[in-house]
Amino acid sequence: MYDLIIIGAGASGMISAITAQRQGQRVLLIEKMSQAGRKLRITGKGRCNLTNTLPLKDFLKHCGSEPRFLYPSFNTFFSKDLVKFFEDLGVKTVEERGGRIFPESGKAQDVFLAMINELEDSDCRILKNTEVTSLIIEEGRVVGVKTKGNKDQIFKAPKIILAAGGESYPLTGSQGDGISLAKQVGHNIIPTIPCLVGLKLKYYNAERIHPCIIGFGVRNVNATLSLESGKKIAEEFGELTFREEGIEGPIILTLSRKVGRLLYNGEKVFLNIDFKPAIAEKELDAKLLRELDTRGKEDIRTLLRAFLPHELIYLLLDMTSFDPRKKSSFVSSQERKEILNFLKSCQFEIIGDFGYEQAIVTQGGVDLKEINPKTLESKLIPGLFFAGEVMDLDADTGGFNLQIAFSTGVLAAQDATKEEPQE
Numbered sequence: 282m283y284d285l286i287i288i289g290a291g292a293s294g295m296i297s298a299i300t301a302q303r304q305g306q307r308v309l310l311i312e313k314m315s316q317a318g319r320k321l322r323i324t325g326k327g328r329c330n331l332t333n334t335l336p337l338k339d340f341l342k343h344c345g346s347e348p349r350f351l352y353p354s355f356n357t358f359f360s361k362d363l364v365k366f367f368e369d370l371g372v373k374t375v376e377e378r379g380g381r382i383f384p385e386s387g388k389a390q391d392v393f394l395a396m397i398n399e400l401e402d403s404d405c406r407i408l409k410n411t412e413v414t415s416l417i418i419e420e421g422r423v424v425g426v427k428t429k430g431n432k433d434q435i436f437k438a439p440k441i442i443l444a445a446g447g448e449s450y451p452l453t454g455s456q457g458d459g460i461s462l463a464k465q466v467g468h469n470i471i472p473t474i475p476c477l478v479g480l481k482l483k484y485y486n487a488e489r490i491h492p493c494i495i496g497f498g499v500r501n502v503n504a505t506l507s508l509e510s511g512k513k514i515a516e517e518f519g520e521l522t523f524r525e526e527g528i529e530g531p532i533i534l535t536l537s538r539k540v541g542r543l544l545y546n547g548e549k550v551f552l553n554i555d556f557k558p559a560i561a562e563k564e565l566d567a568k569l570l571r572e573l574d575t576r577g578k579e580d581i582r583t584l585l586r587a588f589l590p591h592e593l594i595y596l597l598l599d600m601t602s603f604d605p606r607k608k609s610s611f612v613s614s615q616e617r618k619e620i621l622n623f624l625k626s627c628q629f630e631i632i633g634d635f636g637y638e639q640a641i642v643t644q645g646g647v648d649l650k651e652i653n654p655k656t657l658e659s660k661l662i663p664g665l666f667f668a669g670e671v672m673d674l675d676a677d678t679g680g681f682n683l684q685i686a687f688s689t690g691v692l693a694a695q696d697a698t699k700e701e702p703q704e
């Protein structure tokens with residue numbers, strides 16, 4: 282008999298296990314993969330962006346659809362606590378641009394090792410290669426779990442923390458099991474969609490994007506999301522990269538948080554790129570006119586080099602009806618408008634995303650309305666607690682998602698271990 286069973290040895294499950302075992306609880310941590318923390322070890326491109334130094338109010342602006350839900354978790358264990366937690370385990374941290382905190386060694390592996398070493402040196406039992414297939418409910422309470430692994434087994438405990446993650450990067454073990462387990466016992470699920478992910482675009486006048494532009498990155502652009510009505514819904518400034526079927530890069534990942542749900546609901550969503558955000562349209566038009574007047578003998582492709590890198594000229598030519606060999610003096614005012622439109626508002630329809638295989642997080646999950654934010658206990662099933670991405674919580678890139686996993690992991694464990702264990 283255990284005091285507490287934790288399902289999933291990811292970021293949230295491991296910190297829950299550490300918190301509970303430090304309080305002298307008999308903990309069983311169950312992981313379906315052959316190794317714990319597979320996702321944690323690849324976070325931040327192998328560097329692990331642990332958290333962010335933004336103050337609570339600003340931090341919350343980057344989190345979830347219902348940031349108030351996170352107040353009790355962050356009040357219990359926030360970024361400073363996280364930094365101290367890891368420094369106590371011997372992992373020094375450094376702050377980088379945008380308040381992002383990384384381990385000083387630059388290795389996500391060190392973050393993982395610090396946690397797993399503490400657990401392996403403790404009385405916590407870690408059962409790997411073991412998949413929880415259902416929760417056992419008796420008289421309305423959760424009392425244990427059924428597993429399949431080398432053999433089918435039943436484990437009993439009065440408290441269970443479901444920390445089995447979302448659906449993104451399924452090869453790490455996060456395959457939506459936690460969401461299904463919650464659904465099996467009657468929890469409402471907010472439909473899940475890939476989030477912080479590249480977006481598929483419909484390329485005009487071309488079956489596929491010109492090969493020259495695949496992998497090409499553009500900095501200092503302004504990207505705006507809009508609906509069919511023209512209503513602007515989000516805007517980001519920064520860097521993006523063209524891919525064969527779409528687009529990715531830091532600002533696209535951030536914008537993707539606003540796109541998925543709209544597409545899921547059948548809305549048409551458009552991406553508008555301003556390649557020249559530092560110059561007003563009128564000014565740019567005047568410059569274009571001047572160039573066309575003074576360089577009339579050059580072909581349009583050569584002239585455009587004054588405005589764009591050659592990769593983007595291929596895109597412009599693909600998206601318009603221009604003959605690239607046309608002499609600049611023959612460019613009509615309509616064609617000049619087309620060029621200007623490309624430079625200031627290059628529009629693509631967004632037709633999907635790159636899927637869970639490439640999504641950093643999952644949007645949707647266990648409905649927060651059915652979870653007590655102060656304890657993270659289910660309002661439907663006493664004894665069942667939630668931690669991490671299995672809940673309908675997602676955030677921007679910048680260390681926010683791991684902080685959510687760690688904070689909810691600590692709060693769930695503190696509350697799950699509050700009462701005397703029931704034998």
Ligand SMILES: Cc1cc2nc3c(=O)[nH]c(=O)nc-3n(C[C@H](O)[C@H](O)[C@H](O)COP(=O)(O)OP(=O)(O)OC[C@H]3O[C@@H](n4cnc5c(N)ncnc54)[C@H](O)[C@@H]3O)c2cc1C
Nearest residue numbers: 289291292293313324325330413446454669670680682683
């Ligand atoms: C490539 C990548 C890079 C990222 N980089 C960052 C970053 O730098 N900073 C940041 O803040 N966030 C980052 N994230 C997001 C962050 O990793 C997640 O939000 C976080 O790991 C969620 O933690 P979790 O414990 O809820 O779930 P997970 O870490 O997904 O862990 C869930 C665990 O449960 C196990 N499991 C699932 N089902 C079962 C079952 N039935 N039985 C037993 N075990 C089960 C899984 O195998 C897994 O080990 C990144 C994500 C990805 C994919």
